Amino acid sequence: APLRIAVASNFYPTLQTLVAEYPFPVVLSHASSGKLYAQIKQGAPFELFLSADMQKPRKLVELGLAEPSSLAIYARGQLALFAPGIERLTSLQQVFTAQQSPTIAIANPRFAPYGAAAQSFLFKHASKKSDMYKLVMAENVSQALLYVASGNADAGLVAYSQLIDKTDIPSSQFMLLPETDYPAIEQGIVILKNENTEKGKQFYRFIFSAATQSRLTKLGYLIPESSP
Amino acid sequence: MLDIDICVRQGRFQLNIQTCIADTGITAIYGPSGCGKTTLLRAIAGLMPIQTGSIQFRQVCWHGQRDSMPVHRRRLGYVFQENSLLRHLNVAQNLAFAQQRQPQLDTGYQQELIELLGLQELLKRYPTELSLGEQQRVAIACALLSKPQLLLMDEPLASLDSERKQRILQHLKHRSENFNLPILYVSHHLGEIATLADHLLIIEDGALIKQGPVNTVINAMAKPALITVED
Amino acid sequence: MLDIDICVRQGRFQLNIQTCIADTGITAIYGPSGCGKTTLLRAIAGLMPIQTGSIQFRQVCWHGQRDSMPVHRRRLGYVFQENSLLRHLNVAQNLAFAQQRQPQLDTGYQQELIELLGLQELLKRYPTELSLGEQQRVAIACALLSKPQLLLMDEPLASLDSERKQRILQHLKHRSENFNLPILYVSHHLGEIATLADHLLIIEDGALIKQGPVNTVINAMAKPALITVED
Amino acid sequence: MTLTTADMDAIWLTIKLASIVTLILLMIATPLALWLAFTRSHLRVWVSSFVALPLVLPPTVLGFYLLIGMGPEGPLGQLTQTLGIGLLPFTFAGLVIASLFYSLPFVVQPIQQAFEQVGQRPLEVAAIMGASPMKRFISVLLPLSMRGFLSAAILGFAHTVGEFGVILMIGGNIPSETRVLSIHIYDQVEMLNYAQAHSLSALLLLFSFFVLLIVYSMQPVRLTGGARA
């Protein structure tokens, strides 16, 4: 049977690229981290869980559903500002000067880690009061990007990995935000207690291999300081 | 005068009638089952698509080459052969609905009809809670109350007992004479026709085959057996 | 014998009948509109909830204290006062449906009825494409074809012309005599009853008020006017 | 359980949305159903199919297209901008419009079915009695189709309350404006606040059950179910 991996939506495209070089058959199921967590709790047949945060993998360990020793950060997400209407984007302030009370899209800060990061960045660099801008919350970063791409939002705080290397999005339309301005987006992985654990461990090692980790940096992620 | 010159099709059946009907008194329509009596009444009422032809009532064009007067403007009363009532209204509401053309209910005449037709007990009932004869009586009351200029009746007394039938026939005759109300009356009952009608139309297979004062037509009928058998 | 002893309620109307009806020949049921004739037939057929009482036909219990024979087992024919046909089947299919109790179609008798009732042209038509008289004729054919042991007819000839009526009445009489088929026949037409029926039941206001051989009852009737007016 | 202000906001918004959408839908669906029920035009089949189409599109996909259609480059968006209304996504008005598309087929079908079953005769009777087309429609066709309108209103209202994918897509999850109860409960699930999600769901179920009970109890007399009908 192929290896079954549950992956948070924001990491799904990246993981697909990685899996292309993995020699064994792998089946990826993606959804928001919260949904995957609920599914795993109810016995979903996954061997590995790549979450968008640390909280959910940790909880699974506490519930005895995952190998405690396998809990680790596999990547750190980076936040980017995407504002296609602005020429030569260099700071968030341009969004406010270009338009009065612009619509800004972020992922839902209450459960999407990118959303939480985006919100704290906004609070720091703009204002908590929403009369300066109109905040719209998407279910996840892909949807936040869609809000901007369809022109319904003027700017969005999304994942850098979504924008990097995209042929149809010129690099002048987005900018990487300094890592120090928002809480780290630590994405956690665990091996789930399942019959196929051996295959899971193999893929787990693949993720943390030096080659994969260095590819991650090219795909828009930061890599953890220490790997297991 | 009611001038009719119409051709109506219904499946393979075809009705071709060209005639003038008196606009006074009662005109009976007689003919075997399936000959087109109901179709004729429906065409006059404006409920059938007319292929070609025209209908004029008292100089007013009801149906012509170019346009057709909508049914609700024709000032007709029509007792259908079946289901003449609105099933979501009770008897009293049906009677009221029938009088919508008048500015206010004609309570005097309504009371008279309620007695004549024996509807007193039925006013609160819905059509589905009535016997067929009761439904017919209510339908007659509705048709008369709607103050029509022309009354079409398709075997309205088929399910009524003789005693009541006589009283209703008397009333119809009286009403027709005194209120200048022409009535087209379909019946299979030559006895009934003989006592009631002034004129008689005989239809067969979609065509008018005889017409005239009732006695003349009945006497001239080819098959006198029809009358004697029944009466 | 058809032994009936029933009490049926319908709204405020109550039918109380206790009688024995001969299981030979034709029994006419007569009474003013709304007296309960249809209700009686429906109760016999098993289509009405019976409050208390029993019905026995030829020693077989159709309705008793404890149980009731389902309608489809009673081997009845019933010509309803209206809508006796299945509207999703054409005439030929209705005739075939009526013969489901037989192992195979009785084409001989079916052909005879088609001629008698003039249905030849109508076989492919659906009930909504028939005139009312045509519908009644088809319903009579269905009822006769279903090989009933008891035939219930609720004013089956109300919309038919006299000539055809006579032929149908003759056939019913003949069928009843030769096939040991009792017929309960509701009619408002005393003339028709006099020529056709052997027995007569008179109902008024939900109660049986007279019963006996047809001539005896008619002669003894309190209001002879009823007969003379019409005949 | 305790209801937070956010809970109350979401509940109120949901009731408001579903009521407005149901009302508008009944008004749109009635003439449409009327036409579909009585026309002999061969366009009937095409229009019927077209009305049923939103059904097969997954809500999120429908939402995706509505988002694009209502956006600055979309036809609807250009229209609303020309009219000076601005853009509809992330507004309550946008939710209303999206829900109209989404729930239309559920409202048209039962009404059309009811109209078809009424038949011509009652309308003929009323016309003969002097009722104009308008009066026939109001005092004959409508009351005789009550059962269908009831079904339509229930399906339309409930479907809008339960709507999720479309709103998730074009709503933007803005408190008091577009965060309806379905989204709000979903948020609780995603945040792993299962207890709050349970409470809110139970509340929603109880409330809906109660509403349904009332509506079904006041169902009009069955006009055609009588033994002799």
Next chain:
Amino acid sequence: MTLTTADMDAIWLTIKLASIVTLILLMIATPLALWLAFTRSHLRVWVSSFVALPLVLPPTVLGFYLLIGMGPEGPLGQLTQTLGIGLLPFTFAGLVIASLFYSLPFVVQPIQQAFEQVGQRPLEVAAIMGASPMKRFISVLLPLSMRGFLSAAILGFAHTVGEFGVILMIGGNIPSETRVLSIHIYDQVEMLNYAQAHSLSALLLLFSFFVLLIVYSMQPVRLTGGARA
């Protein structure tokens, strides 16, 4: 456009799911609608309300509860485990069961409405002619309710094709097993493959429109619409 294997898998899975669900739903809904249409029990109102309930729950929330109910600790899960079937979530069978809940009200309503409109008379006529209850049901009630069954089948099928939230929750997005077309299209949107999403949606729409056209064209003769009915 070119269809990948993944596309084909999703399409085939969707057609399979919707067909199976529609068939089963018609079989479940028919006796239920029969009872609802003809019973005089006061339970009627309660059962009606209960059947309509899944409507108001947001699909993902319904999915969440189905997930728990079918899980190892849920009542349904315990049942399936005792029966040796194993657990249903993340399997095709699980999708079928979930869709049944989700689409039931849309199938029951039109059939019930149709049954109610048939009335007693045709059944009486058939009984008199010797038809047993079974025969009356099959050769009288069913054909006279065809219009309702048609509506029911269309709504049920389409609603299942368009289903998203429930399946996302209990399906687990597993290729060839639970990744139906709605999920697959949404994935394309999520992955920003808008072009592929457009193509697939267009395909879905065209296919559905075509199916609807055919179904509506073969609609049975209107049995009650005749001028004299």
